[in-house]
Amino acid sequence: SQTIHQWPATLVQPVGSPLSLECTVEGTSNPNLYWYRQAAGRGLQLLFYSVGIGQISSEVPQNLSASRPQDRQFILSSKKLLLSDSGFYLCAWSVGQGGNTIYFGEGSWLTVV
């Protein structure tokens, strides 16, 4: 069966420091990978989307970047964090297109202080 791992679970970082959140998927090949941000426990904002290694689509211009160095690995990064980067970050995966389900990791809480 497929599983998704996301870490760290919680992170407190000072303003201006770098960020690296990692996500890996097991049990499937060539997944679509996503990074979402959820603010204040409400709606999800799609940040990045990837259909393959090195292929990243940025949905919202911002202080963050994403990379996919391996087929089942997706990394969210920042060189210098802003206070507004605080939130709950969710990695997710799906296979194919159309009606295939997106499955989520357990999330990472980022607090920028």
Next chain:
Amino acid sequence: AQSVAQPEDQVNVAEGNPLTVKCTYSVSGNPYLFWYVQYPNRGLQFLLKYITGDNLVKGSYGFEAEFNKSQTSFHLKKPSALVSDSALYFCAVRDGTNAGKSTFGDGTTLTVKP
């Protein structure tokens, strides 16, 4: 463009009563519709989806949803609510041309009181 609306921020029901969480959508093609549940400080869990076929879709934990094309709605329902159903519920929509990217609603908090 695709969009989804969850008109109620909060739904309160008594345990044992039926529950409905509303969702309406807009897509340019045929819709793929999803419901997810989120418990505090957790990721989203998939409940059910509509792709094609029967308008009534059954999912996990006794939940079901009815697709209504004319009203562009996909309401989540359960005949008898449990206190443990209390959580944040998200509706999501995707059309077949959107390369796997879904749009999520803002969520509805369901509170089931004993």
